[in-house]
Amino acid sequence: MLYLYNTLTRQKERFEPIDPKNVRMYVCGMTVYDYCHLGHARVLVVFDMIARWLRQHGYPLTYVRNITDIDDKIIARANQNGETIQQLTERFIQAMNEDSQALGVLRPDIEPKATEHIAQMIQMIEKLIENGKAYPAENGDVYYAVREFDAYGQLSGKSLDDLRAGERVEVDGFKRDPLDFVLWKAAKPEEPSWASPWGNGRPGWHIECSAMGGELFGQTFDIHGGGADLQFPHHENEIAQSCGANGGLCGHNKPVSGSLKKIDSHVKYWLHNGFIRVDNEKMSKSLGNFFTIRDVLKKYQPEVVRFFILRAHYRSPLNYSDAHLDDAKNSLTRLYNTLNNVKPIEFKLDSNGNNNDYTHKFFNAMNDDFGTAEAVSVLFEIANEANKNDSAELSGCLKTLGGVLGLLQDNPEQFLQGGNNVDGLSADEINKLISQRKIARETKNWAESDRIRDILAEHKIQVKDSADGTTWTRG
Structure with missing residues (x-):
């Protein structure tokens, strides 16, 4: 029985899909104007792990991770480089796929691009205007009227009054309220644009995920995920858009802190992974303290990076340093030494993890909000016992359970020799x-x-x- 932490209700809930025969998960992907950094790696690996575990449970999962291929940063970088937007985005999509594959991340079932769903975004904006949730402004932009959505702030825990008093609100004379956010941006010279009922322009960032999620999954679906930095404003705005366009069909009652509370969301479970930090600050391009995946992979084997990410709980902050990566390498080496010294035999995993005490503990850890930290500790218990008793069966159990997390599938001897990611002698x-x-x-x-x-x-x-x-x- 799987329990997961729902950011929306701020508590663990039993996972009960809307349709057990059609489990749907949407994860916010990358804005492709640069190489992915380790913060992106955590999103890629964490939701790959979650997808693997849902499928291990036998759920027929459709996993969608979108690609943002039109954005202010993309336009600026393409102009800076003297290349077309398509040239820029295709290059970095390819780089993202290479990095993902190196980290053992399985491709999502669907990877929709924003530029391929402009029509759906326009349709959703039209519906929001029709429902009184949005309005076209004199400058050609279209804005969402946040005060027309009573539940705004429920995901992030922010009130409209607190936000109104905050410094982060932009001043825009065309908005009815400073908190209103843009759905459609009027065309500017030398920028790509599409025709719309409000004139040529392009979509705002927030509308794309609402439109693509709705197009692929319908009005409601099971899981929406992403990094903690997307909780506000991106995911908060998604809820407002999707519920506003659906005419109130998102509302349902959920038990929150011992009592029933009205929750307005088109998504049943919201999952957010924690930040990667450097010197106690979030790793990000804007802060200039980021390390690209491919730069890190010049020093460390890809599976070491994956192990570094998964041995911490997905919601916890994760501190990056060479010392932490070195420790992850040494720990993973211990597990591979077991597979190298005690040759594993085939181990067929019971669908409910009832093979032995170790598999039972592993399943209990993973079913408690994807507790990979505890699950990894079980791997070390198995390794110790396999070494102690020279047990090929336990070595096989180790390899099989590691595979559930996307670990321990390399040839042990090749891993222990360091592959191509080492300094010193080749x-x-x-x-x-x-x-x-x-x-x-x-x-x-x-x-x-x-x-x-x-x-x-x-x-x-x-x-x-x-x-x-x-x-x-x-x-």
């Missing part, structure tokens, strides 16, 4: 030294053998001689 250089050492040993040139051994030890290369030959791993 695999070819190490193999050449080992061949030279073998010749020195065969000719009893012990001084040369010792010299090569010292070189390998200096680079933390562990050599193991056996009747089957010599193998090596990085320390």
Whole structure:
């Protein structure tokens, strides 16, 4: 029985899909004007893990993760680079897919692009105007009237009065209320635009997910996810748009803090992953303290980065540093050492995790709001017992449960040799030294053998001689 934390109600709830035969999850994806950073990696990996676990439960899941390919930042970067918007976005979509694949992230079932759904956005804006939730302004923009949606602020816990008094509200003489947000932007010179009933222009950012989610999933669906930074204003505005366009069909009662409360949302469960932090500040492009995925992968194997993300609970802040990545590498190496030393046999996982005490504990952890931190600790318990008893069955259990999280599927020897993501001696250089050492040993040139051994030890290369030959791993 799966329980998850619903940001909307601020409590854990039993997962009961609207239609058990058609579970639907929409996750806000990337704005493709630059390389993805580790904050994006957390979104990619976390919701990949959630999708895997829902499917492990047997739910027929449709997973949608959108691509924002029209945006102020995209236009500015394309102009800066002297290239078309399509050239820019296609290049960074390709880079995003490469980074995702490296991290073991499975492709979503559907990856809609904003520019392919302009018609649906226009239709939704027309419906909002018809329902009295939006209005066209004299400057050609169209705005959402937030005070026409009584439940505005329910997701973020912000009141309209507090927001009105805040400094973050933009002053715009064309708005009826400073809190109103743009749905359609009037065309500007040298910018892409589309025809609409209000003149040429392009959509605002918030409307795209409401329109694409509605087009693909209908008026209501099960899960909407994204990073914690999207909770306000993006997801708050999505609720207002979708409910406003649906004519109040989103409303339902939910138990909140022991009593029934009216909740207005087109989504049943809202999930948000925590930030990655550097020096106690959120990692982001705007702060200039971000590390791109591909830069990190020059120093660390991709699965180390995935393990670093998953060994913390998805809602917790995650502190980035080389020391934390090094520790993740050492920990993951321990698990791979088990698979290398105790050859796993096939382990068929029971659909409810009832194989043994370890699988039972693993399932209990994952069913408690995707508790990967506790699930990973179970992997180490299995590894310790497999090593202690030289148990191929437990080693197989370790590999299978790791696979549920997208871990431990590499060839153990290749992982322990570091792949291509290492500094120092390359695999070819190490193999050449080992061949030279073998010749020195065969000719009893012990001084040369010792010299090569010292070189390998200096680079933390562990050599193991056996009747089957010599193998090596990085320390």
